[in-house]
Amino acid sequence: MLLQKTLTKSNKTDLYLDLAELTSGLLLVGFLWTHMLFVATILISQDMFNSLSEFLDKYYLSYVGIPFIVVVALFHFVIAGRRIPTRMQEQRIVWQHAKMLHHTDTWTWVFQTITGMAILVLAGIHVWMVTTGWPIRAVNSAHRMESFWWFYLVLLIVGEYHAGFGIYRQFVKWGWFPRKPIGYVTKAITAIILVLGLAAMFVFVQLGGAL
Amino acid sequence: MADRELTFEVFRFNPQKPEIQPYLQTYKLNETTGMTIFIALNRIREEQDPSLMFDFVCRAAICGSCAMIINGRPRLACKTLTNTLPNKIKLFPLPVFKLIGDLSVDTGTWFRHMSLKTESWVHTSKTFDPKAQEERMDNETANKIYEAERCIECGCCIAGCATANIRDEFLGAAGINRVARFMLDPRDERTPAEYFEVVGSEEGAFGCMGLMACDDNCPMELPLQMQLAFVRRKIAAIGLGYKPKKGIKLA
Numbered sequence: 001m002l003l004q005k006t007l008t009k010s011n012k013t014d015l016y017l018d019l020a021e022l023t024s025g026l027l028l029v030g031f032l033w034t035h036m037l038f039v040a041t042i043l044i045s046q047d048m049f050n051s052l053s054e055f056l057d058k059y060y061l062s063y064v065g066i067p068f069i070v071v072v073a074l075f076h077f078v079i080a081g082r083r084i085p086t087r088m089q090e091q092r093i094v095w096q097h098a099k100m101l102h103h104t105d106t107w108t109w110v111f112q113t114i115t116g117m118a119i120l121v122l123a124g125i126h127v128w129m130v131t132t133g134w135p136i137r138a139v140n141s142a143h144r145m146e147s148f149w150w151f152y153l154v155l156l157i158v159g160e161y162h163a164g165f166g167i168y169r170q171f172v173k174w175g176w177f178p179r180k181p182i183g184y185v186t187k188a189i190t191a192i193i194l195v196l197g198l199a200a201m202f203v204f205v206q207l208g209g210a211l
Numbered sequence: 212m213a214d215r216e217l218t219f220e221v222f223r224f225n226p227q228k229p230e231i232q233p234y235l236q237t238y239k240l241n242e243t244t245g246m247t248i249f250i251a252l253n254r255i256r257e258e259q260d261p262s263l264m265f266d267f268v269c270r271a272a273i274c275g276s277c278a279m280i281i282n283g284r285p286r287l288a289c290k291t292l293t294n295t296l297p298n299k300i301k302l303f304p305l306p307v308f309k310l311i312g313d314l315s316v317d318t319g320t321w322f323r324h325m326s327l328k329t330e331s332w333v334h335t336s337k338t339f340d341p342k343a344q345e346e347r348m349d350n351e352t353a354n355k356i357y358e359a360e361r362c363i364e365c366g367c368c369i370a371g372c373a374t375a376n377i378r379d380e381f382l383g384a385a386g387i388n389r390v391a392r393f394m395l396d397p398r399d400e401r402t403p404a405e406y407f408e409v410v411g412s413e414e415g416a417f418g419c420m421g422l423m424a425c426d427d428n429c430p431m432e433l434p435l436q437m438q439l440a441f442v443r444r445k446i447a448a449i450g451l452g453y454k455p456k457k458g459i460k461l462a
Contacts, residue, residue, distance in 0.1 A: 007461050011411060015450040018417040018443075083420055090377045097306070097376050100283045105423045106373055173421040175440020 017079055022170055024076035029163045031069050033193055036160075040196040042203050046138040053136045062136070070127060077120050084113050108165050115158040122155045138204075139211065145201060146208025156197045164190030215242040215298060219255065221263065222303045225312045235301075236260075248288035248300070249277055252314075264313035272430060275365030278305055279314050285367035287430045305370040318366040325386045329409055331393065334401045352397060359392035359438060361431050368425030368435060380414040384425035384435045387416060391438045394445060403449040416446045 042049045056062045085094050098106050129148070133140050145152060168186040172179050217240050224233035238255045249270055256263045268274040270289045277288035280303035282296060293300070308316035325331075368384035369375045375383045382390075390410050393399045410416045419439050426435040 003461075007458065009458070011407065011455040012450055012453075014412045014417045015447060017413075019447065085377050093376050094373055097373055100280065100303075101371060101424060102283050103371070103422075103424050103427060105421075105427070109373070109420065109422050169421040172423060172436060173419060173440060174444060175437055179423070179426070179436055 017082065021076070021079045022174070024072050024079060025166050025170060027072050028069070028076055029167045031072075032159060032163045033189070036193045036197050036200075040200045042138060042141075042200050042207075043196070046207070049138045049141075057135060066127065066131070073120075073123065077116065080116065084116075109169070112162055112165050112169070115162040118158045119155075119162055122151070122158065125151070126155060138207065142204045142208035142211060144208075145204035149201060149205050152201060156194065156201070160190050160194050160197070216240070217242050217251065217293060218299050219251065220299065220301045221255075221314065223263075223313055224310065225264075226310055227312070242293055246293045248279075248281055248286075248291045248293065248302070251293060251300075252288060252302075264311065264315040266315045273363060275318070275363035278318075278365035278367050278370070278430070279303065280305060280370065285370040285428050287365060287367070290430055305366050307369050307372075307375050308366055316366070318364065321366070321369070322364050322385070325382055325389065329382065329386055329389050329393075330401075331389055333393070333396060333398045334405075335398055336400060346398070348397070352395065355395050356392055358434065359388050359395070361433060362388055363431055365430060367428050367430055371424035371428040373422050373424070374418055374420055378413075378418065381418045382410065382415050384419075384429075384433075384439060386410075387419070387442050388433065388435060388438045390415070391442050394442070404453050407446055407449045407453055410442060411446050411450050416443045419443070 038052060041052050053062075056065070085091055094110065098110050129144060130136060133144065164186050168183055171177055171182045171186070219238045219240065220235045221238065222233065223236045225231065238259055240251055240254060243250075247270075249267055252263070252265050253267075256265075265279070265288070266276040267289065268276045270277075272287055272290045275287070278285060279288055280286075280301075281288070281291055282301055285305060302314055304310055304314045304316045305318070308318050308321050311317055362385060364385060366385070372381070372383050375381045387410065390406065393401070394406060412418070416439075423436055425439075429435055
């Protein structure tokens with residue numbers, strides 16, 4: 001035992017960190033899926049999309065929700081990011097290990113850390129673009145989509161990937177359900193959300209072109 | 212199938228002779244019916260290269276000595292039939308454990324450290340009476356304990372674990388499964404707080420990132436995901452209702 005380690009030993013820190021990773025992750029997955037369902041209202045009609053957005057504005061849900069999610073996302077990055085191997089040698093070990101093992105869940109984790117870091121940057125840009133082009137209306141979104149569809153395509157894929165495998169991994173770690181079925185369920189939900197997102201993007205780009 | 216020529220690429224390195232850099236050596240061997248990696252390695256050592264180092268004892272998946280990396284996956288040499296593999300077979304020793312030489316590693320030191328850290332013995336205040344009849348245990352509990360006890364300590368779960376590969380202190384599936392075994396045992400009188408002390412950290416239950424290479428590579432097919440999750444849930448529940456004593460501060 002070493003003095004500095006003995007004195008800084010905290011029995012519960014690791015437990016709280018693990019629970020914080022779980023809670024913030026679940027919140028973000030819940031948010032992302034809801035967000036995509038809201039976006040997909042454009043598939044019904046522009047009026048539907050606009051009135052939902054107006055509703056969220058009217059009750060200050062956007063003004064509370066957006067800063068809250070930004071804080072939770074940053075928090076999640078720091079907490080879940082503690083698991084990222086940051087030293088060069090650790091990086092080399094992990095890559096070598098993943099290449100050697102030919103194991104799906106190990107590879108999906110490697111890409112989860114990469115998509116996590118990508119989301120930090122891309123979602124930051126996304127929030128900036130949306131808040132500076134306030135309010136959220138079908139016309140504004142259509143213009144944005146028409147110009148930056150390639151950016152949103154990347155964000156959609158990395159976001160859904162990270163959320164889908166993230167929630168799967170939490171279920172695996174806590175063992176509330178058997179592993180195989182939960183894998184199918186999370187993959188199915190991710191596929192549905194991706195399809196909705198792509199369809200919404202297509203509609204927005206069309207709309208942007210028609211304006 | 213039986214007349215295939217197999218090419219083995221084997222990792223060679225002797226830590227006693229560090230001046231010779233690690234290299235891959237190629238051996239060729241004709242496949243025979245029912246050949247396992249264990250049989251193949253013995254033939255190579257007998258017929259081609261007596262200097263090749265590897266471990267085995269029981270050749271029946273009981274002792275756990277012959278675990279190695281076979282075409283990328285941690286497996287038991289004695290339980291792996293060559294006819295399930297392609298013509299080219301690459302063999303490496305297990306990572307994480309101390310390398311003795313070539314395919315031979317020292318899993319014993321690691322497992323002893325794990326046993327001491329998890330205090331792998333029944334903690335009881337009762338004095339043993341050799342003349343008394345053994346205490347009875349219901350069949351369900353006995354079966355649950357046995358399920359965890361089936362671990363042969365081969366080290367495949369540790370070698371396959373990304374966390375164990377980068378964090379020396381991580382107990383891994385073998386360690387956490389061991390804790391699960393004692394938590395199930397009604398003879399063990401340890402309090403919840405004492406269990407929390409043992410595995411309530413990132414070295415134990417909260418270090419697992421859920422990659423499940425342990426679960427997918429266990430040669431004994433132990434339900435490791437469920438064991439890890441069981442300990443995680445149990446330890447989290449204990450931790451939430453547990454008040455540790457206040458420590459002293461340096462400044």
